[in-house]
Amino acid sequence: MLFRLLAYLNFFRLLAYLNYLGKEVKMLSNNINEDENAMFNLANRYYDGEGIEKDLEKAFHWYQKAAESNHVNAMFILACHYYSGKEIERDLEKAFHWCQKAAERDHVDAMYFLACYYNVGKETGKDLEKTFHWYHKAAERDHVDAMFILACHYYNGKGMKKDLEKALHWYQKAAERDHVDAMFILACHYYNGRGAAKDLEKALHWFQKAAERDNVNAMFNLAHHYYSEKETEKDLEKGFYWYQKAAERNHVDAMFILAGHYYNGKGTEKNLEKALYWYQKATENDHVDAMFSLASHYYLGEETERDLDKAFHWFQKAAEGGDEKAMLFVAFGYNSGEGVKKDLAKAFYWYQKAAESGDEDAIFSVAFCYDNGKGVKKDLEKAFHWYQKAAERDHVKAMFYLANHYESGEGTEKDLEKAFHWYQKAAESGNKYAMFNVAYYYNNGKGVKKDLENAFYWYQKAADSGNERAMFNLASHYYGREGAEKDLEKAFYWYQKTAENGDEDAMSNVAFCYDKGKGTEKDLEKAFNWYKKAAESGNGKAMDKLVNYYKNGEGIEKNLEKAFYWYQKAAESENDKVMNNSVNINWNGTEEDFYWYRKIPGIKEIKFIGLCNGCSLPYTDYQWCQQCNSEQFQQNFSKWTSKNEFIDKFIQEAQINAKNSYEVLEWIPYNKLTNIHYYDKGGFSKIYKAIWLDGPIDSWNFNEQQWNRCNFQIGYEVVLKTLDNSSKINNKFLDEWKHHYNCQKKSFSKFIQFFGITQDPFNLNYIILMSYAKKGNLRKCLSDIIKFKWQDKLQLLKKIILGLKVIHESNLTHGDLHDGNILISDDYSEIFIIDLGLCKPIDDDKEDDEIYGVVPYMAPEILRYTPYTPASDIYSFSMIMWEFTSGIPPFNNRTYDHHLILDICEGERPQITGDTPECYVNLMKKCWDLNPSNRPTITELEYKISEWIRCISEYYVYNRDGNYKFAVPSVDTELTNDMLEFAKANKQEKTNIPVMQSYSQAYYTSRKFTKITEILAKEDSKYLDEFMI
Structure with a gap:
C-alpha cells in the first residue's frame, strides 16, 4: 500500500505541475490566499524547486492551506505524505483524516485507499462494511484495482453476502481494463464453471491475455490445458512453450513439469541433460517432488549413470521436505546401506516418520522392525499393534503378518479364528501365501470348520497365483490325497509347474513320474535330467537317484566319477539313506566296486572277495596284492633307468611300497608319449599336453604276465611339466615331487595325480607326468x-x-x-x-x-x-x-x-x-x-x-x-x-x-x-x- 501511495503522490504532483505551468502568470497576479488552486500550485513549485528555491516546509504549508480550502488533490497528496512519512513526520491519524476528506469529495484514489484503511484496520479499526462501501464507490468510478478487490470480496463473501455472479462481473470489468490478475482469475472461473457457465473458449482467451502480459500462473494454466485431454485439441508444442515461459519466470511447478517433458520427450525432443537441469532448478527452489524425481533418476540409473550417493542425498532432502515416499526410500537406504552407511536405528526413525504421515507401507515397516528388532528393541506387542494399523488400512502384507501373530500368539493372545479371518482377507486381496494358508486351515480344520472342497479351491487359487507350495499340494491332491478326484496327468502337470519354479521336491517328483511313467510317458533321459536339477538344488533323494543313474548308466552314459561326486554331495547333505546305500556295496571285485572303495572315505576296513593268483592269499586291496606286485616291480628294476640315481631310488621306493595302483610311480619311456603340444607356461617351467599310449597301471595280469593299464584303447590324456635345467638334478630338486606324492597318497581327490617321470631326449630335461584337469586353473x-x-x-x-x-x-x-x-x-x-x-x-x-x-x-x-x-x-x-x-x-x-x-x-x-x-x-x-x-x-x-x-x-x-x-x-x-x-x-x-x-x-x-x-x-x-x- 505504501509504494502505491508514493506512486500516486508523484503522479498527482506531476499533473499539478503541468497545470501550474499553463497558469503561472495568472496565478501570480491573483490573490493567492483566495485561490486554492494557486495555493496547490505554489506548494508544488516549492516542493520541486521549479523557478523558485526548493523549500519543503513552505511546500507543506501551502498543501495544508490548499487542503483546508477544499482542494481535493492537495488533501490526497497530504494524506500520502503523512502516511509514508516522506519528508514530513509520519502521522497515520492525519493521513487517514485527509484521505477520508478527499474520498468524501469523490477523489477515486482516496476512495480506494480509504477502503484499504478500513480493510486493514490499523488506524480506524477493521470495518468490512465500510471497506466494501469504499471499494464499491471506487470501482463504480472505474478504479481498476478497486474493481479487482471488490470482485475478490464478492467471491469470498467478505463484508457482504457471497455472490459469484457479481464477483465474475467485477473480474470481467477489471480484466477489460487490463488488470492482469483479474484476467487470470476470470479465466479460472470460465475454465471451471464457477459463477458462470463453463466456457473453455473464454477461459483460454483470458489465460492467453494474462500470459501475454507475463502472468506466470496464466502461463502455467495455459500450458496445462494444452497438455490435458480436456475438450479441446491437445497441442503439446504450445503447452511446452508456455511451461518453458513459466519456468523461465521461476514458476517452480512449471520447472518440475518441464523437466518431466524433457525427460519423456513429450512436446519436445527428449533431452536428459535439460531434464536434469530443470529438476535441479526446481530442487533449488525447494520443490519436494522434483527432489524425489531427481533422486529416482539417480537411483534407477535410467539413461544416466546410477549414483546411489546422490540418490540418497535427494531422497533425504525430499523426506525432510515432508515427502512420505522419500521417507521410505531414506529408511530403505539406511536399512540396506545403499548410498549411505548402514544404520538400522536411522532406518527405523524414517519408517516411523513416514508412518506418522499415514503411509501404509511405512506403518508395515515399523511393525516389521519391532517384529525383528531391526533398529529398535524387539517388541512383539508393538509389532502386532502396527501390523493391525496397516492391515486396517488394507495393507495386504500386514494382513498376512497380523494373521501370523494371531496364529503364533506372539504379541497378542493366540486366536486361530482371527488368524483365519486375516489370512482370508489377505487371500481375497491376492496374497498367494495367504491363499495357501487359508487352504491349509480348511484342509486341517484349523480356525475354521474343516472343508476339503474349500481347501482344494484355495490350493487351486494359490497355485494359479504362483505359490509353489500350493502347486505341490495341489499335485499331491490330484495324485491321490483326499479332497480331489485322482488324476495323474493333472498331478504331473502341477508337479512340473512347481518344479519349473525351482521347488526341488517337485523336481524329484517330476523325475519319478518320468521314471515310472505316471501321468506322462516313461522317459529315463528326462527322469535323469529332472533328478539332476533336483540334486543341484540340494534334494538328497535326487542325489541318491543320480548316484544309481550314473553308476548303472540309466538315462545317461555310465560315469563312476560323477556317481561318486553325487554320493559326496549327498553325504554333505547328511542323507543317511544315500550313505547307507553307498557303504553297503557288495564288493564283488568289479571295477565299480574298487572305484567306490577308493573314493568313499567312510569305508576303512573291507574284506575283498578274491584271492591273489600268485600267492593264493586274499587281496590287500582291490585286485592288488602288495607282496606279489612289489616282487614284479623289483624284477623289472633292471629293465629301466632314468640315468639319475635320485630319480631311480624315488620311483623304486614308491613301487615297492605301493598299497594300491594309485600309489604307483613309473619311469615312462619318452617314445610312449604322442601328440605332444604346448599348453601353458608356469613360473619356472613349460606345460604340455600329450597322450600316454600305455596309460597308468591298474593291476597285474597273471595270465599274460604283464600290467593291466587304463588306456581306453586310444591312450590316456596327461599333462607334461618340463623341469628346466634338470638334466643333472639332485635329491633336493626332487623334494617338490616327494611332498606332492606323499600328500597325494593321503588324499585321493585334493592333489592332481602324479604318474611318474620321463626325459626329453633332445635337451635331457626331466619331465613330470600328471593327470589332466579339463577346466584348467x-x-x-x-x-x-x-x-x-x-x-x-x-x-x-x-x-x-x-x-x-x-x-x-x-x-x-x-x-x-x-x-x-x-x-x-x-x-x-x-x-x-x-x-x-x-x-x-x-x-x-x-x-x-x-x-x-x-x-x-x-x-x-x-x-x-x-x-x-x-x-x-x-x-x-x-x-x-x-x-x-x-x-x-x-x-x-x-x-x-x-x-x-x-x-x-x-x-x-x-x-x-x-x-x-x-x-x-x-x-x-x-x-x-x-x-x-x-x-x-x-x-x-x-x-x-x-x-x-x-x-x-x-x-x-x-x-x-x-x-x-x-x-x-x-x-x-x-x-x-x-x-x-x-x-x-x-x-x-x-x-x-x-x-x-x-x-x-x-x-x-x-x-x-x-x-x-x-x-x-x-x-x-x-x-x-x-x-x-
Missing part, C-alpha cells in the same frame, strides 16, 4: 565361479582348505598358493592343488637369498623376508577368498612392482565389493591380517566354513517354499545372522562382472625375488625389476 574359472550361489562357492573353498589341511598336517607349508596353482575338474566337483615346489617343513627356518611367488598372494612377512609359516598360506588363501567375490585376481590393475610390495607391507588390501556378506568379509580380513598370529588356523577355517555350509543348506531345506520365513532350529544367533547374509547375497543378481584383463606389469606366475629387504629399506627405489627374474 582356478583363474580361468573365476568368471563362472563369481556367478555361483554362495553355498557352492563355500563348497569349493572348503575343498581348497581340505587340500591345504593335508599339507599342514604333514608338517609342511605350500609356500606358493595362488589361483594358478589350483586346478578344477570339468564339473567343478573337485579341486586339485599343484606346484608344491616351494613346499618345505614348517620347522625349516633356514634363510635363503631368494624368495619366490606372485606378489599379491605373498604374505607381508614373506615380503619382509621372515620365515614361511602355515599362517602365510592362510594369507594366500584370503586372496582366493577375495577372488570368489570379485571374479578377478587381486590388484589386477596395478604393476606388480616395489610400490605394490610396499603398499601390501603397509596394510593395503584389495577393495571389497559392496555385495559381499559381512561375515565373509570379517573372516577374509582375519585371514589377511598384517600380524600372522591373528590369522585363523586351517582347522578353524575348516570349521567356520563347514558351519556356514551346514546352516545355508538347512535354511534352504526349511524354506524350500520360497517364502524364506522360517528360522533354522539349533543354529545360534551369530550363525543365523551369517546364514541370512548369505541368503540375501544369493538373491542379488551379480551385475557388471569385471572382465579379466592382463595388465602388462601384473605377473600371474611365480617369480624369483632377491634383495627384497634392501628394496623395502629404500622406499624410493626405482630398481626392483632388476632383482626379478
